[in-house]
Amino acid sequence: MKFSEYNPSKIEEINRLFIKTFSDSEGKSEGLVIGELTNNFMTNTDADDFYCFVVRENNEIIGAVFFSKLTFESGVKAYILSPMATLTKHQGKGIGQKLINFSLDVLRKNGVELAVTYGDSNFYSKVGFKQITEAIVPAPLELSYPEGWLGQSLIGDRIDPIVGKSYCVEALNKQDLW
C-alpha cells in the first residue's frame, strides 16, 4: 500500500471512488451528493485550502480522504476532515485508520494546529478524535448531529477553547451537508 497526496490527473478516479462507496453504504443519491462535494474540492477550491490524500494498491486508489480549511477569527490553523472513503471490499482492514494517521502527520508537519471532523465517533476515536462542543470549537454551520462534532489538537494534549466565529470553504458551505 502506498500513501500520498493526490495527483490532479486522478480527479475522475477519486470522484468515482466516493460515488461508489457512499452509494454502497448510504444509497445512490447520497453517493452523488458526496461525489459532487469531492469534485467541488478538486476543481473549484483554492489548492491552499484543501488536501486530498489517497492510498493505492496495485496502482488502484482504494481509499481517499479530504481535509479543507476552517478559518477562525482567532487565527488558529485548522482543517476539517470530510469526507473519506475506503472502497467497500477493502473496508475493515485498517486502511482508513492508516490513511488518517498518514494525513495527520503531513498536516502537523505543515503547521496545522487543529483537526476536526463531523461523523461517527466510534470510528474517528480510533485515530485520536474526541467529542467536542461548540463552546470549544465553533462550527461554521448549524450542526444537525452535534454528537458527531469531533476534534483533536495536533500540537498538544488538549484543545484550548476558541472564541469567535468559524468559516468553511465554499464547497462545504451548504446546510444540507451539516
Ligand SMILES: CC(C)(COP(=O)(O)OP(=O)(O)OC[C@H]1O[C@@H](n2cnc3c(N)ncnc32)[C@H](O)[C@@H]1OP(=O)(O)O)[C@@H](O)C(=O)NCCC(=O)NCCS
Ligand atoms: C468509514 C470508513 C472510511 C472506514 O474505513 P476502513 O478502511 O473500513 O477503516 P478501518 O478498517 O481502518 O477501521 C474500521 C473500524 O471501523 C469499524 N468499521 C467501519 N466500517 C467497517 C466495515 N465495513 N467493516 C468492518 N469494520 C468497519 C470497525 O469497528 C473498525 O474498527 P477495528 O479496526 O477496531 O476493527 C469506511 O468504512 C467507509 O468508506 N465507509 C463508507 C463511507 C463513510 O461512511 N465514510 C465516513 C464518513 S465521511
